[in-house]
Amino acid sequence: MKTIEVILGSINDVKDFVNAVNKYSYDVDLTSGRYVVDAKSIMGIFSLDLSKPIKVEIHSDDCQPLLDELAPFTK
Numbered sequence: 001m002k003t004i005e006v007i008l009g010s011i012n013d014v015k016d017f018v019n020a021v022n023k024y025s026y027d028v029d030l031t032s033g034r035y036v037v038d039a040k041s042i043m044g045i046f047s048l049d050l051s052k053p054i055k056v057e058i059h060s061d062d063c064q065p066l067l068d069e070l071a072p073f074t075k
Helices: 011-021 040-048 064-073
Strands: 002-006 030-034 036-040 054-058
Touching: 002 011, 002 064, 011 040, 011 064, 054 064
Parallel strands: none
Antiparallel strands: 002 054, 030 036, 030 054
């Protein structure tokens, strides 16, 4: 499992993030405070506080292609 933090500052950021994550078969979760949502769910992401950095948990050890795609969102 790999963990990073991202900032999703706009609606387009959320849309691009979800599109990137959905390309991969492994599970990805987002954690904000005590809430955990599926990173592949655009509605779930909008239920989080997007004004703060969000923790991304990628449930795969071989996830470098996804990490490269998420690089623009990292803080």
